[in-house]
Amino acid sequence: MERGEGFGERLLGQLLDRAHEMPPQLIAPLVAEEVRAIGGRDVAILLQDYAQISLAPLPGRGLTEGEALPLEGSLAGRAFLSESIVEHPQTDGVRMFLPLLDGSDEIGVMALTLDKVDDDDRRLLRRLAGLVADMLVTKSSYTDQFFRARRRRPMSVSAEIQWSLLPPLTMTTPQVAVAGILEPAYDVAGDSLDYALNDDVLHLAMIDAMGHGLNAAVLATVAVGAYRHARRAEAGLAELYTFMDTAIDQQFGPDHFVTAQMMRLNIATGRLEWVNAGHPAPMLIRDHKVIGALEGPGTLPVGVGGSTPRINREQLRRGDRVLAYTDGLIEEHTAGGELFGEERLITTIERVGPVSATVQQMVRTLSHALMRERGGITSDDASLFLIEWRGGSADHLTRPLL
Numbered sequence: 541m542e543r544g545e546g547f548g549e550r551l552l553g554q555l556l557d558r559a560h561e562m563p564p565q566l567i568a569p570l571v572a573e574e575v576r577a578i579g580g581r582d583v584a585i586l587l588q589d590y591a592q593i594s595l596a597p598l599p600g601r602g603l604t605e606g607e608a609l610p611l612e613g614s615l616a617g618r619a620f621l622s623e624s625i626v627e628h629p630q631t632d633g634v635r636m637f638l639p640l641l642d643g644s645d646e647i648g649v650m651a652l653t654l655d656k657v658d659d660d661d662r663r664l665l666r667r668l669a670g671l672v673a674d675m676l677v678t679k680s681s682y683t684d685q686f687f688r689a690r691r692r693r694p695m696s697v698s699a700e701i702q703w704s705l706l707p708p709l710t711m712t713t714p715q716v717a718v719a720g721i722l723e724p725a726y727d728v729a730g731d732s733l734d735y736a737l738n739d740d741v742l743h744l745a746m747i748d749a750m751g752h753g754l755n756a757a758v759l760a761t762v763a764v765g766a767y768r769h770a771r772r773a774e775a776g777l778a779e780l781y782t783f784m785d786t787a788i789d790q791q792f793g794p795d796h797f798v799t800a801q802m803m804r805l806n807i808a809t810g811r812l813e814w815v816n817a818g819h820p821a822p823m824l825i826r827d828h829k830v831i832g833a834l835e836g837p838g839t840l841p842v843g844v845g846g847s848t849p850r851i852n853r854e855q856l857r858r859g860d861r862v863l864a865y866t867d868g869l870i871e872e873h874t875a876g877g878e879l880f881g882e883e884r885l886i887t888t889i890e891r892v893g894p895v896s897a898t899v900q901q902m903v904r905t906l907s908h909a910l911m912r913e914r915g916g917i918t919s920d921d922a923s924l925f926l927i928e929w930r931g932g933s934a935d936h937l938t939r940p941l942l
Contacts, residue, residue, distance in 0.1 A: 551577060552667055559675050565920055568600025571650075571672055572894060573740035578664060580652040581850040585640070585672070586616050587648040589692045590703070591725040592904045595620060595649055598689045604651075608639065608692060611904075616649045621901060625666065627657060638665055644712035646900065647673055691726070698729035698757035705732055710900045714934045715807040716742055719899040721907045721924040724918045730756030730798075731866050731921035732764050736771060737807070741855060743771050744803040746925045748819065765800045778803060781815050781849040788843030789928035797843035802862050803927075810856035810929050815849045817842050820870065823886070824854070825861040828893035830886045834862070858931040861899070863889065868920030869910060880914055886902050888913060899926045 555574050562570060572583045584604045586595035594608040595616050610616040619626040619637035623646060626637040632875070633655045640648045650669050654661060679687045695703075702722065710719045718735055722728045730749035735742065745767050749759035766787035770780040780802060788798060799818035814822075814834070818841035821833035836852030839845075856862070870882050888909050896902035903924045912916065 551664070552671060552822070555671060561673075562675075564679040564685055564796070565600070567672075567675055567679055568598065569602040572602030574668065575652050578661065579652075580654050582635075582651075582653045584651040585676075586651065587676075587686065587690050588620065588646070589690050589725075590695070591692065591723075592721060593908070594692060596685065596689050598648075598687075616651060620646060620649050623898075625662060636665065636733055638669040640676065642673040642677045642708070645677075645708035645710045645718075647676060693726045693886070696727045696729070696753075698754050699725070699727050701754075701757040702728050702732055705734075705761060706735075707734060711735070712739070712800050712898070712900075713807075714937070715930050715932055716805065717899045717928045718744070718926065719740070719903045721903045721923065723907055723911065723922045728923070729919050730760050731755050731868070731923040732760045733923065733925045734764055734767060736768075740808045741805055742803075742805040742807055742820060742927070743804070744801075744864075744925065744927065746801045746819065746864045746866065746923070748799045748868075748921065748923075750798065751874070752920075759788070759792060759796055759798060762787060763800065767800075776848045777804060777813060777815050777851050779846060781817060781842065782845065784842045785845035789845070792843065794834075794844070797841040799841045799867070803862075803864075805927065805929060806855070807929065808931075808933075810858070810860070810931060812854045812856055812862065812929075813815060814852050815839050816852065817849070818844075820865060820867050822865075823863040823889065824856075825863060825889060825893060826857065827857070828890060830889055833882075842883070856929045858929065861893075861902075862927045862929075864925040864927075865925045866921055868918070868922040871920065880910075884913060885910070899928050902926055 575583045581589045585598040587598055589596050596608045597605045608845050609616045611620060615626050615628050616637045619639050623639045628635040633653045634657045634764055635653050638650045639646055640650055650672055676686060720733045722731055729752050732747045735744045747760055747763050749756045763784060766784040770783040775783060801814060801816055802817040803814040817839045821835050824831040824834055834854055837850035839849040840847055870880050870885050892902060892906045892909055896905055901928045907924055
């Protein structure tokens with residue numbers, strides 16, 4: 541079968557034309573049909589679960605279903621973690637595993653079998669996987685099917701609220717990369733994070749609402765909403781804090797508050813500014829070593845304000861990583877009753893960092909390692925948000941390919 545550039549362009553064009561009006565439940569048979577058109581079979585779509593531990597099969601007509609596969613130790617997991625195609629020769633052909641990337645956010649893996657594979661196949665399937673990822677993300681707004689597939693455990697109402705607030709947990713550009721993870725994924729309540737890249741400024745916030753359960757989720761919802769409203773109105777850091785503080789105080793009164801870290805990073809210069817509103821100080825990581833905590837004048841938690849917020853500043857070097865985290869990570873007690881503490885966090889960061897090529901790999905591996913270090917205990921939300929500043933420019937991406 542001829543599978544050159546012209547064939548691939550026609551195939552992907554037809555898929556894109558049909559996808560606009562395609563109801564969500566027909567995405568699976570449509571993908572299976574497109575794979576059959578290039579001689580493929582046994583198609584599976586595997587989505588990363590909420591805890592970032594396994595790849596769960598998406599059910600649907602035309603798709604091969606089965607058990608969830610672990611991220612660690614499976615061929616599909618290797619494709620996901622490396623963000624590259626993995627090929628596995630079999631007696632009846634070659635089993636291929638392709639990462640599903642929506643922009644820079646990885647949502648899962650597509651698997652299929654071909655009798656044989658050449659460079660035309662690889663090029664076409666890589667583009668097909670990108671289009672499938674975009675379709676899954678777009679159509680997820682119209683259905684619960686994809687959300688249900690990603691759930692490996694029952695989810696609490698508070699966690700449902702928090703996940704509905706979140707942006708994509710990974711963003712990668714030539715100048716900056718961010719990644720986050722929330723724990724416990726299926727029962728998180730007061731922790732949340734948000735970010736936006738507006739021109740040369742990356743805006744970030746990490747929020748930890750007081751309390752537990754549904755009350756904490758509602759408090760965090762108002763905090764995130766107020767943060768986004770002020771950010772989109774182009775408020776400065778001081779004004780942003782004041783707006784959030786007023787919103788929380790007016791809605792909940794003086795007995796409720798949110799600790800928060802609001803940051804702004806100029807991705808062209810590496811200049812970092814932040815307001816620390818009662819939150820643990822973020823860690824500065826350079827060459828896989830923790831240089832130290834980014835200490836500085838603190839500000840009262842959001843909702844307990846009244847004083848002028850204090851803005852801190854730091855000049856980053858290319859390759860620096862900044863790790864923000866919530867206090868549940870270090871204030872948890874181990875199985876023996878000992879406080880987990882900051883020193884153990886630093887030791888774990890420096891052990892995990894050198895084997896983590898990307899920010900997504902680092903937050904996932906770090907979170908899971910910390911969970912093991914705590915003996916599986918999580919009595920409070922324990923979330924991570926990692927930023928890597930790379931510098932340089934992304935202008936080359938605007939030039940047409942000849």
